[in-house]
Amino acid sequence: MSYLIILIAILCGYKIYKSKGQVRFDWFVCCIMLFSSAIILVNKPQIPCHRFFVLCYWLSVLRNNEYKHRKFPLTVPLVLYAIGTLVVGFNSAHLTLFYKIYKPLTLIIDTYLVILLGFWGTRNETFCSKRIVNTLLFVTVYGVFTLIISRNPVQEFISSAFGRGYLTHYYFGDRTRIDSTWSHPIAYGLVCSAFFMEYLKYAAKSTKIKVLLVLLAFNVLVCGSRTSLAAFLIMGVVIVTMRYNVQRSIKVGLMVLAVTLPIYFFVPMVQDKVDSVVLTAMGDDSVAGSSLEMRDTQTEAAMLIVSEAPILGHGIDYIGEVMGYGTDNFTGDWHLLGFESYAYILLIERGFFGFLLEIFILCAILLYAIKNRKRNMTDSSFIISTIIGFAFFSVSTGTLDTFIPIMFMTGVAISKVQNNIKSYETKKIGYRNTGI
Numbered sequence: 001m002s003y004l005i006i007l008i009a010i011l012c013g014y015k016i017y018k019s020k021g022q023v024r025f026d027w028f029v030c031c032i033m034l035f036s037s038a039i040i041l042v043n044k045p046q047i048p049c050h051r052f053f054v055l056c057y058w059l060s061v062l063r064n065n066e067y068k069h070r071k072f073p074l075t076v077p078l079v080l081y082a083i084g085t086l087v088v089g090f091n092s093a094h095l096t097l098f099y100k101i102y103k104p105l106t107l108i109i110d111t112y113l114v115i116l117l118g119f120w121g122t123r124n125e126t127f128c129s130k131r132i133v134n135t136l137l138f139v140t141v142y143g144v145f146t147l148i149i150s151r152n153p154v155q156e157f158i159s160s161a162f163g164r165g166y167l168t169h170y171y172f173g174d175r176t177r178i179d180s181t182w183s184h185p186i187a188y189g190l191v192c193s194a195f196f197m198e199y200l201k202y203a204a205k206s207t208k209i210k211v212l213l214v215l216l217a218f219n220v221l222v223c224g225s226r227t228s229l230a231a232f233l234i235m236g237v238v239i240v241t242m243r244y245n246v247q248r249s250i251k252v253g254l255m256v257l258a259v260t261l262p263i264y265f266f267v268p269m270v271q272d273k274v275d276s277v278v279l280t281a282m283g284d285d286s287v288a289g290s291s292l293e294m295r296d297t298q299t300e301a302a303m304l305i306v307s308e309a310p311i312l313g314h315g316i317d318y319i320g321e322v323m324g325y326g327t328d329n330f331t332g333d334w335h336l337l338g339f340e341s342y343a344y345i346l347l348i349e350r351g352f353f354g355f356l357l358e359i360f361i362l363c364a365i366l367l368y369a370i371k372n373r374k375r376n377m378t379d380s381s382f383i384i385s386t387i388i389g390f391a392f393f394s395v396s397t398g399t400l401d402t403f404i405p406i407m408f409m410t411g412v413a414i415s416k417v418q419n420n421i422k423s424y425e426t427k428k429i430g431y432r433n434t435g436i
Contacts, residue, residue, distance in 0.1 A: 001157075001160075001161040002161040002162050002163075004161075005039060005158065005161055005162075006039070006041050009031075009035055009039060009041060009049045009052065009053075010041070010052075012027065012031045012035070012053070013031075013052050013053055013055075013056040014056070015027045016028050016031065016053060016056040016057050016060060017056040017057075017059050017060045017063070018060070019060070020060070020064060021123075021125065022125050022126070022129060024057070024060060024121075025121075025122060025125040025129075026129050026131040026132055028053055028057050028408075029127065029132050029135070029408075030131060030132060030135040031049075031053050032050060032053060032404065032405055032408075033135055033136065033139050033181065033182075033191075033405075034135065034139070034181050035049045035050070035053075035181075036049075036155065036158055036181060036182060036183040037049065037050040037182075037183045037401040037404075038158065038159075038162070038164070038183040039158060039162065040162065045099075045102055045106075050110075050401065050404050051106065051109065051110055051404075054109060054110070054114060054117065054404060055109070057117055057121055058109075058117060060121070061117065061120050061121045066120050066121060067120045070119075070120065070418075072116055072119055072120070073368060073414065073418060074115070074364055074365065074368060074414070077360065077361050077364035077365075078112060078113070078115070078116060078361070080357075080360070080361075081108070081112055081357055081360070081361045082108050082113075084353065084354070084357040085104045085107055085108055085350075085354075085357070086101075086104045086105075087312070087353075088104065088312055088313065088315070088316060088349075088350045088351075088353065088354050089101065089103055089104030089105075089107075089315075089316055090104075091312045091313075091315060092314075092315025092316050092317075092318070093314075093315060094314075094315055094318060094321060094322050095315060095316070095317075095321075103316045103317060104316060107316060110403055110404060111403045111407065112361055112407060114403065114404050114407035114408050114411060115365070115407045115408075115410050115411035115414065116411060117408065117411060118407070118408040118409065118410065118411020118412040118413075118414070118415065119411045119412075119414050119415045119418070121411075122411075122412050122415045123415070123419075124419075125412070127195075127198050127199065127202075127409075127412075128199070128202045128205065128209070133208060133209065133212060136195060136212055136215075136216070137208070137211070137212055137215065139180050139181050139182075140180065140192070140212070140215035140216055140218070140219050141215065142154070142180050142181065143178045143179075143180035143188075143215075143219045143222070143223075144178075144215070144218065144219070144222075146178055146179075146180065147176065147178050147222055150172040150176075151168070151172065152166075152171060152179065152180075154181055155179065155181075156168075171185065171224075175224055176222065176224055177223065177224030177225070178219060178222045178223050178224060179223070180219065183400075183401055184400050184401065185223045185224050185225060186223065186224075186225040186227060186228055186397055186400060187400035187401050187402045188219070188223050188228075189219070189220050189223035189224075189225045189227075189228025189229065189231075189232070190228050190231055190232075190389070190390070190393050190402050190406070191402060191405050191406070192216045192217075192219045192220045192223070192228075192232075193216075193220050193228060193231055193232040193235055193389060194235075194386055194389070194405065194406055194409055195216055196213060196216040196217055196220070196232070196236075197235050197236070197239055197382055197385055197386065198382065198409060199212060199213055199216070200213070200239060201378055217232075220232045225397070227392075227393055227396045227397045228393070230392070230396070231389040231390075231392050231393045231396075232389070234385075234388060234389050234392055235385040235386065235388070235389035236385075238381065238384055238385035238388055238389075239381055239382070239385045242373070242377065242380075242381035242384065242385075243377055243378060243381045295340070295341075298339075298340060298341070298344065299341075299344070302339075302344040302347065302348060303347075305348050306347045306348055306351070309351060310351055310352055311351045311352060311353055312350065312351045312353050312354070313346075313347065313348060313349045313350040313351035313353070313354055314348060314349055315349060316349055316350070317349070318348065318349045319339065319345060319348060319349060325339065339398065340396075340397050340398060341394075341395055341396065341397070341398060342358075342394035342395060342398050342399050343355065343394075343395050345398065346358055362387060362391055365383065365387050365410065366383075366384060366387055366388075368383075368414070369381075369383035369384045369387075369414075369417070370384065372417050372420075372421065375417065375420050375421055376416060376417045376420040376421075379413040379414075379416045379417050379420075380413075380417060382409075382413050383410055383413045383414065383417075386406060386409060386410055386413075387410065390402065390406050
């Protein structure tokens with residue numbers, strides 16, 4: 001059965017490669033949402049299906065010469081990040097020569113190079129297309145369905161097809177975690193948050209969009225992660241304060257409360273999760289899950305490993321390949337638990353050099369959006385909210401498999417900002433030539 005799933009994924013990748021414009025955009029976004037990133041098409045070298053879809057999109061962009069005559073505004077930060085990552089790769093003593101090159105390249109392809117793909121691979125494409133909206137409606141409704149029946153038949157089927165166990169008690173045990181068609185409930189919560197912020201600007205267009213917004217928000221609430229919920233709230237605050245005036249912000253806030261308060265009072269698991277976020281923010285570390293005391297213990301254990309190679313770290317994938325994390329042969333300190341922060345992984349594998357490199361490129365994206373916020377407030381505010389939410393999420397729980405969708409959406413937003421800048425400059429030249 002795994003071969004059938006792989007075949008369907010390959011056919012979808014071919015459609016991405018052969019298509020152009022909105023059709024290609026729709027195929028890519030819908031495939032990313034419908035196919036779990038846990039689906040591995042090739043084991044050695046490993047190619048997960050999400051990376052495969054990205055590569056197909058890249059091949060399509062290159063085949064159609066869409067990279068020409070369009071300057072990417074963040075070329076310098078991206079080139080510096082790529083060079084720095086390659087340096088860390090060559091410093092990875094546990095890797096063979098092939099993987100010293102392959103692993104940093106795939107790391108770049110799976111992360112910030114996706115921004116460039118979103119920029120070059122789009123012009124006037126929109127997320128407000130019938131195919132994408134219907135796909136997201138299916139995904140979010142299916143998420144609610146799994147909550148009602150306390151099972152996830154799709155994920156069970158995929159896990160069975162690829163010979164992996166599906167831990168039903170993890171998702172529907174004492175604590176309910178909803179992941180719908182996604183690979184992890186916490187990552188699913190952040191992706192739903194990003195789509196919610198994207199579709200806010202289309203809220204007045206149709207009732208279907210309003211229903212989608214409610215479903216996205218509800219899926220964030222029931223994904224079982226207070227980190228995702230906190231990121232959702234942070235992103236929302238950034239969007240509202242930047243995009244709307246005070247009167248408009250109050251109106252939007254009241255509308256959100258009108259929808260969310262009944263859910264809070266009548267859905268016990270949502271109430272528990274919200275209360276957990278509030279207690280954590282107030283400094284109460286007694287709530288269930290990753291407490292503040294546990295986080296201190298993880299930090300201490302991680303820094304002991306970092307001290308062995310503080311500058312360039314131990315090398316890419318050191319945690320998995322040398323320490324054996326994710327296998328029965330884990331040799332690390334049990335206090336590290338689930339490496340529940342991207343900061344731990346960065347510092348251990350790439351040292352302070354890689355850690356500062358990550359901060360550098362995130363700040364470059366933020367500064368770009370802040371600089372151009374007056375020319376395109378809608379998309380600039382989306383970039384700022386998404387990057388801040390992603391950074392908070394990553395430090396709090398790790399990136400999981402959120403890099404590709406988040407960075408692709410960021411790249412699309414940058415493309416729209418650049419379109420506005422170009423339009424503004426063209427009008428300015430026209431006025432100057434006519435003497436206005």
